Amino acid sequence: MPLPRQVFIAVIGAGGVGKCFLSQLHHLASNLSRSPAGPTYLSLILLSTSGKSIHHADYKSLNNWESELASSTTPPLPLPQLADYLVKAPGKVVLVDNTSNQDVADSYPMFLKKGLSIVTPNKKAFSGSYQLWNDIFAAAANGQGSGGYIYHESSVGAGLPVISTLKELVETGDEVRKIEGVFSGTMSFLFNSFQPVNGGGGKFSAEVKTAKDKGFTEPDPRDDLNGLDVARKLTILARLAGLKVESPTSFPVQSLIPKELESCSSGDEFLQRLPEFDGQMDELKSAAEKEGKVVRFVGSVDVPKGEVKVGLEKFDKSHPIAALKGSDNIIAFYTKRYGDNPLIIQGAGAGGEVTAMGVTGDLVKVLKLLQ
Ligand SMILES: NC(=O)C1=CN([C@@H]2O[C@H](COP(=O)(O)OP(=O)(O)OC[C@H]3O[C@@H](n4cnc5c(N)ncnc54)[C@H](OP(=O)(O)O)[C@@H]3O)[C@@H](O)[C@H]2O)C=CC1
Numbered sequence: 562m563p564l565p566r567q568v569f570i571a572v573i574g575a576g577g578v579g580k581c582f583l584s585q586l587h588h589l590a591s592n593l594s595r596s597p598a599g600p601t602y603l604s605l606i607l608l609s610t611s612g613k614s615i616h617h618a619d620y621k622s623l624n625n626w627e628s629e630l631a632s633s634t635t636p637p638l639p640l641p642q643l644a645d646y647l648v649k650a651p652g653k654v655v656l657v658d659n660t661s662n663q664d665v666a667d668s669y670p671m672f673l674k675k676g677l678s679i680v681t682p683n684k685k686a687f688s689g690s691y692q693l694w695n696d697i698f699a700a701a702a703n704g705q706g707s708g709g710y711i712y713h714e715s716s717v718g719a720g721l722p723v724i725s726t727l728k729e730l731v732e733t734g735d736e737v738r739k740i741e742g743v744f745s746g747t748m749s750f751l752f753n754s755f756q757p758v759n760g761g762g763g764k765f766s767a768e769v770k771t772a773k774d775k776g777f778t779e780p781d782p783r784d785d786l787n788g789l790d791v792a793r794k795l796t797i798l799a800r801l802a803g804l805k806v807e808s809p810t811s812f813p814v815q816s817l818i819p820k821e822l823e824s825c826s827s828g829d830e831f832l833q834r835l836p837e838f839d840g841q842m843d844e845l846k847s848a849a850e851k852e853g854k855v856v857r858f859v860g861s862v863d864v865p866k867g868e869v870k871v872g873l874e875k876f877d878k879s880h881p882i883a884a885l886k887g888s889d890n891i892i893a894f895y896t897k898r899y900g901d902n903p904l905i906i907q908g909a910g911a912g913g914e915v916t917a918m919g920v921t922g923d924l925v926k927v928l929k930l931l932q
C-alpha cells in the first residue's frame with residue numbers, strides 16, 4: 562500500500578516517553594524518506610509540554626526541537642485552538658499524545674471528528690467513562706466513524722503487542738474467557754526487587770524511588786501504588802473483550818497507599834514519608850515467606866462472569882508470575898481456541914524506549930492507512 566508523500570506530526574508531551582518517541586520518529590522519518598517504494602516525508606510541526614509550545618504559522622518543520630523548546634516562551638495552545646491549527650496544516654496530521662492528561666484525552670472525539678489521527682500511550686481516554694470510549698470509537702475511522710484513525714497499543718503492557726493481540730482474537734471469532742497476569746511495570750519491578758524468589762530484597766520505599774528514577778512509574782507514583790494504573794489497563798482490556806465496564810473504580814481495586822498518606826498533598830511529600838511504612842510491607846513479605854510463597858500485584862478479567870479485580874496475591878516460588886524479572890509484565894489470554902494452555906505475552910511493561918516503540922509502531926499503522 563503506498564504511503565502519502567508528506568504527513569505532519571504534532572507531539573504533546575516530551576517527558577520520558579515523549580523524548581524516546583521523538584528519537585524514534587527521527588529514525589522512522591529518515592527511513593521513510595529513503596523508502597524504495599517512494600519517499601514519505603514526516604514533518605514535526607508542533608511540540609508542547611505543560612508550559613511551552615513550539616510551532617510556526619507556516620507549519621515549518623521543527624528540526625532542532627530540543628534547543629527550540631528550551632528557548633521557547635510560547636505557552637501551549639488551548640486544545641480547541643490546537644485543533645484549528647492542525648486542521649489547517651497543508652496535509653494529513655497525526656497527533657501524538659505522550660501525556661497522561663485527562664483534558665487532552667477528553668478532546669480525542671473532537672480531534673478525530675476534524676479528521677486528525679491520534680496515537681497515544683495515554684490510558685485516560687480508553688479507561689475514562691464508557692461514554693468517552695463510545696464517543697472516541699464513534700468518531701474514529703477505525704471505529705464506526707469517518708474521522709481520523711486512533712491507536713493506543715502502549716496503553717497496556719507498553720510496547721508489548723497486547724491490544725493488537727486481543728483485537729485479533731476477538732475479530733477472528735475466538736471466545737476470550739479470562740485475561741490475567743501482571744499488568745504494571747512498576748508493581749512488577751517493586752515486588753521482584755522487594756521479594757525476589759531466592760531471598761533478600763530491598764526496602765519497599767527505596768524500590769519505589771528506583772522505579773520512579775527508571776521512568777517506570779506514572780508522573781505521580783501514587784497512581785501506580787493505588788492500583789488505579791492496573792485498573793485502567795484492565796478496564797481497557799475488558800472493554801475490548803466486550804464487557805461494558807463503566808470505569809476503573811467500578812470493581813475491586815486494592816490500594817497500597819497507607820491510610821495515613823492518603824492526604825499527602827504532593828507525590829514528593831508522599832515519597833518522603835513512605836519509608837515510615839516499610840515495616841508494614843515487611844510484615845506482608847514475612848507472612849508470605851512463612852508459607853514458602855512470594856507476594857505479587859496482579860489483575861484479572863473473567864469475561865463470562867463479568868468480573869474484574871486488581872490486588873495482591875501470594876504465589877508459589879515456581880509460578881511464572883513469581884519468577885518475573887525487572888519491569889516485566891506477563892499477560893495470559895485464556896480463550897476457546899487456545900484451550901487450557903493460554904496465549905502468553907511477556908516482557909518489559911514500562912520504560913521510555915519500549916513504550917515509545919508501541920507509539921511509533923502505531924504511527925506506522927496510521928501512515929499505512931492515510932493515503
Ligand atoms: N513511562 C512508562 O513506562 C509508560 C508510560 N505510559 C504512558 O505514557 C504517558 C507519558 O508517560 P511519561 O513520559 O512517563 O510521563 P512524564 O511525566 O515523563 O511526561 C509527561 C509529559 O507530558 C507533558 N504534559 C502533561 N500535561 C500536559 C498538557 N496538558 N499539555 C502538554 N503537555 C503536557 C509534561 O510536561 P512537562 O514536561 O512540562 O511536565 C511532560 O512533558 C502517560 O500517559 C503514561 O501513562 C504508558 C506505558 C508505559
Ligand SMILES: N[C@@H](CC=O)C(=O)O
Binds near residue numbers: 717
Ligand atoms: N506506570 C505504568 C507505566 C506503563 O503503563 C507501569 O508501571 O506499568
Ligand code: NA
Binds near residue numbers: 716718720721723
Ligand atoms: Na501494548
